[in-house]
Amino acid sequence: MASGGAVRPVGLMGGTFDPIHLAHLVTAQAALEQFGLDRVVFVPAGRPPHKLDHAISPAEDRYNMVVLATQTNPSFEVSRVEIDREGPSFTVDTVEELRGRVPDDTTLYFITGTDAILGLDTWREPGRLVTLCQFVAAPRPGYPGRGAKDGLGRLEATYGCRFLDVDVPALDISSSDLRRRVSEGRTIKYLVPEPVEDYILSHGLYRPEPGV
Template sequence: MVNKVANVIEPEVLSELIGALPKRKIGILGGTFNPPHLGHLIIADQVKDQLGLEEILFMPSAEPPHKKEKKTIDASHRSVMLTESVKDNGSFSVEKAELKRGGKSYTYDTIVELKEKNPDVEYYFIIGADMVQDLKNWYKIDELVNMVQFVAVNRPYYSLETPYPVIGVDVPNIDISSTLIRQKVKDGCSIRYLVPPEVENYIESKGLYKNEENSDGIPE
């Protein structure tokens, strides 16, 4: 009787085979999402459609390093609102890597972590045109641009010119911001049609942003 021995693929060969496979293309939209609004959803949908991405990850930050004296509501509130915002879209999901890690959220550290967990994914990191000129100040930007593809969405009066590789995506200019929403809540004004209904109901039920302490002037 002859025993048949299965072919064994050496780890180096397996790694090369995996590396040759087409990578999944996934976008990342980061921010404080304080609160999330329809502008965030429109940007994500437009980028996904125009670049043919498989999925968009909404990634709430714990403590963004580029914001000075950063204050925001508790991460648990932002996480719930974001989850409620994307639940009806199968191509949207929430990535909580930065919330779990805590502290200052450097994009470089996050991408290293995500790529180690998902070597088969090519990530597209979405930023606003207003952030393009500041890329030179990002932590380990020279290494970062070799790990992730930056995608910049247009904003009025901002240029996309930069020495770094950035894909420009044209999206509708929707003049909605988290700052505007927080101010409207504080002033007792309606935020209907500015945020998903679930977010509007959550803000009301929890009494968020109604006092001076919660209305902190954070743009996103």
């Protein structure tokens, strides 16, 4: 909380985090500083509705990796709200639940990739969601700039909201590439925090099944 009793906004960063990597952390820190956030709460997804047909790592492993990645930053927290909830993890339910845990006049900044926001029409109750939080769009390296800008403008007009941009250094790191690297026996050093790398290797995550 800021001096004088003013309530500072709180950042929310949801994701599968399979695994969490440095680009996630850099984006969260950039948003923390740019928007004067009190803290950023990382929310590992339980059962992402858009990935029900995809194999993802166990929720506890993904949660543990986020805890390890954020443990040295006092402005970062990790929530189990989706991990402990039964059924698919819909963002609108998560934001609504977390809103009930902060003062009424707290603004929630939902930090996610521009590519994810462009699919807002497919999310559950997008019209209500934009009234519960302020979206922050994080750039994705290589993602079409002009097309993304036009798409965001259309969504702003449709839902009567505004998407804020966060200024983030270009880091072309993706969880899918990291999983592939591990499966191929390649290093992920300097792409994830060292404790996360150690966890992945010691728990045998992302290695191909025997005989595959």
